[in-house]
Amino acid sequence: MNQRVAQYWSGKSVLVTGASSGIGAAVTEALAPFGIRFGLISRREAPMRELAEKLHNSGSQFWIKSCDVRNRNDVEAAVKGFHQHAGRIDVAWINSGVGGNTSYRKWNWDLIESMLDTNLKGAIYTTHACLHMMVPAGSGTIIGIGSASSMRGMPSRGIYSATKIGLAYYLQSLAAELPQIQFTTIHPGFVDTPLNRGNPNRFWLQTPEKAAQLMIKAVAKRKRV
Numbered sequence: 525m526n527q528r529v530a531q532y533w534s535g536k537s538v539l540v541t542g543a544s545s546g547i548g549a550a551v552t553e554a555l556a557p558f559g560i561r562f563g564l565i566s567r568r569e570a571p572m573r574e575l576a577e578k579l580h581n582s583g584s585q586f587w588i589k590s591c592d593v594r595n596r597n598d599v600e601a602a603v604k605g606f607h608q609h610a611g612r613i614d615v616a617w618i619n620s621g622v623g624g625n626t627s628y629r630k631w632n633w634d635l636i637e638s639m640l641d642t643n644l645k646g647a648i649y650t651t652h653a654c655l656h657m658m659v660p661a662g663s664g665t666i667i668g669i670g671s672a673s674s675m676r677g678m679p680s681r682g683i684y685s686a687t688k689i690g691l692a693y694y695l696q697s698l699a700a701e702l703p704q705i706q707f708t709t710i711h712p713g714f715v716d717t718p719l720n721r722g723n724p725n726r727f728w729l730q731t732p733e734k735a736a737q738l739m740i741k742a743v744a745k746r747k748r749v
């Protein structure tokens with residue numbers, strides 16, 4: 525096991541949003557050997573409970589809350605609840621997100637509003653609620669999941685790209701304001717999860733397990749991007 529990774533993560537209190545599936549579940553599994561106090565958040569409680577059950581011998585502890593990150597009051601209550609339970613929040617893994625085709629010809633306001641509300645506003649609500657705990661404590665780590673799609677506007681993915689570049693700039697701006705907090709923005713390429721299984725053009729596809737290992741190493745190296 526990489527010593528830097530073990531040193532960084534061991535015993536931390538980690539909030540993961542979008543823990544019911546894909547990258548969030550894989551990151552939880554990758555971190556479980558480090559004796560983590562997890563706060564797992566997503567709308568579907570059952571898969572998070574199954575994950576905690578699968579990892580119950582890992583040495584980590586699991587606090588689970590069903591929460592829709594599009595609702596600011598619910599996010600604030602969930603973050604407060606986990607902080608009260610764990611005593612502190614060392615790391616917030618801001619991962620909840622939705623994808624989909626937002627081409628001009630297939631314009632669907634329901635999908636578009638939901639994407640903006642989940643990927644951008646939900647991420648801002650969660651980050652702000654966690655900073656409310658971390659800034660007075662004088663330390664903490666915020667990890668934002670952007671996307672390679674934020675590097676340039678791709679056909680049919682404009683709204684998704686806009687949410688991800690918006691998140692990246694929001695976190696970059698906070699990093700300039702709050703030097704006591706570590707901000708790491710991760711821009712994954714294609715990872716094999718339900719989010720993109722309908723997309724026939726996935727290339728350089730990575731498994732969630734491999735992606736999670738690369739991500740937890742990058743955070744332990746305190747990379748900004």
Ligand SMILES: NC(=O)c1ccc[n+]([C@@H]2O[C@H](COP(=O)([O-])OP(=O)(O)OC[C@H]3O[C@@H](n4cnc5c(N)ncnc54)[C@H](OP(=O)(O)O)[C@@H]3O)[C@@H](O)[C@H]2O)c1
Nearest residue numbers: 542544545546547566567568592593620621714715717719
């Ligand atoms: N897969 C890729 O290739 C890829 C590439 C770049 C970036 N990403 C980003 O990685 C993150 C994780 O995606 P994934 O690929 O792991 O997809 P996924 O398997 O579909 O997981 C998405 C997660 O987000 C949660 N979520 C969605 N809407 C939510 C809401 N309103 N409130 C709370 N949680 C919500 C889902 O949980 P519930 O449905 O239970 O709420 C689920 O746990 C996303 O931000 C995505 O944009 C993925």
